[in-house]
Amino acid sequence: MTRNLYGMPEEIQVRADGPLRIVTLNRPGALNAVNDPLHTGLAALWPRLSADRDARAAVLTGAGKAFSAGGDFGYLDEIRRDADLRARTIADGRDIVLGMVRCRVPVVAAVNGPAVGLGCSLVALSDTVYIAESAHLADPHVQVGLVAADGGPLTWPLHTSLLLAKEYALTGARIPADRAVAMGLANHVVAEPLAEATACAQRIAGLPRQAVESTKRLLNMHLERAVLATLDYATTAEEQSFTTEDFRTTLARLTGGDV
Secondary structure, eight states: OOOOGGGOOTTEEEEEETTEEEEEEOOGGGTTOBOHHHHHHHHHHHHHHHHOTTOOEEEEEESTTOSBOOBOHHHHHHHHHOHHHHHHHHHHHHHHHHHHHHOSSOEEEEEOSOEETHHHHHHHTSSEEEEETTOEEEOOTGGGTOOOTTSHHHHHHHHSOHHHHHHHHHHOOOEEHHHHHHHTSOSEEESOHHHHHHHHHHHHHTSOHHHHHHHHHHHHHHHHHHHHHHHHHHHHHHHHHTTSHHHHHHHHHHHTSOO
């Protein structure tokens, strides 16, 4: 059995392929929806990947049919009810964003299926994105009554126009693969995203290390400045949104029960 690197929970599989690290979101039975172990693991993953001096590039994908379906509804309800969990989750969300922005290792996303909510955020924070023809992006935070502190509104304005970022962040509408490429939210629509992403990562891994890492850092300095300008407000607003009546009633309607 392949060893899971970096002490990750079973919800995140990390394996070495020479200088590559293949990172797989691993809750296929739940469409890789984000639960507490997966969220906590993602917060720890990026600094550990960055500290791995044998890693030259990484591929990020999802097991099964989806990249990630976003937040697990049961987990979201736990966050709503538990103030300590809510505070930790918000802090972990901040660490996920800054960890990806500051990670020295180039990350190539293989979007094999729907990338929703945090899944969509992981795509936006990756360095190159290959997306399946049948996949889509969506950030439905507002639809369920939440502020997207680690979501599209944080980074989309650097990828696409402000008008388009507003449209899709406020409505939560799906962004089909070809539309995502046209908007600048993905690089290529392909039939086999994992194979294409791996090939790209291998090309990057074969290039001079200092040039690659410094160029990524140079480019991400623009991203980090934008993130730091908004992140404190965003995380405070998201934490508040978990306690609103709008969120409670929307979650109850989506789960078909009392929450």
